[in-house]
Amino acid sequence: MGRQPCCDKVGLKKGPWNAEEDQKLVNFILTNGQCCWRAVPKLAGLLRCGKSCRLRWTNYLRPDLKRGLLSEYEEKMVIDLHAQLGNRWAKIASHLPGKTDNEIKNHWNTHIKKKLNKMGIDPLTHKPLPPPTADQPPSEAAAQPKTTEEAEELEDLLFKDNEKDKITSPLIESTELLLVNNNDFSIDEIPVIEPHEIMISSDDQNISLTPSSSSSSSSSSFSSNSNDLLEFSPSFEDYYREIMSSDIWDDVVDFSNTLDLLVDDCDIHEPSSRGVAKHDDSWKFN
């Protein structure tokens, strides 16, 4: 007698989601909110497991997701948080608005791990890897930094130099706090970024939202030294501030109405002819 499956898997669809399924799920959740994932597939008319629906929503369809690669300082945040928390991806993701645990986990495994290895840092312990022995000839994977550039990059990644490139983002201040008092700082004290402080990005442009009045005592304005940050149009900023200041997640129906407004103003590109809704195919707003 084995473990009872999370749901009746007979006749359930698996694998990649298509645009039609996405739409059904989004429509259902925007109309009814998130409740009882087990019941969602049936009520939404999906031949999916409830777990699969939850995962699809949280990792891909949620409107507050910020898709795309992690920015440089988000990557730094991940490294630093990982040093404190280990593989607690959900916890790490909670400090990076718009990013999912899955995304961060994937990014860690595919990019950051290699990067750290290349720089001679053990991604598990965040300590320098032992120098190669005779039995263990040097490999590229565990090489110590050789060039000045590599050493500088390493330094950047590990936040050793707080004075350099001082960034006034609330995100970075959180990390600086953590570094200044690394020994006794609890990661749970890192302030989760408030909605009005969120920086979101779309495909080709990043959207920088300047908080009207910052809740942070040390940061009165949001700015970044990153050149790819652009001020977004006031209309969107106003819109975004409006929806984020309302209790959208307590009352998803309200958000649905707001989204309708957005949809009215934006072109939604139909998913590509490919059956699988991958990345930007499903819901692309102009």
Place this chain on the structure above:
DNA sequence: AATGAAATCAACCGCCACCAA
């Protein structure tokens, strides 16, 4: 252009924590 290798990432699986009965 063809092919195999490597990289990427969405999705699945199984375990665990929490909560209500």
Place this chain on the structure above:
DNA sequence: CTTGGTGGCGGTTGATTTCAT
């Protein structure tokens, strides 16, 4: 306290894409 249901998490898989030859 025990049990069953549910949601959430982290590890892993495997299909797809990209790169190298």
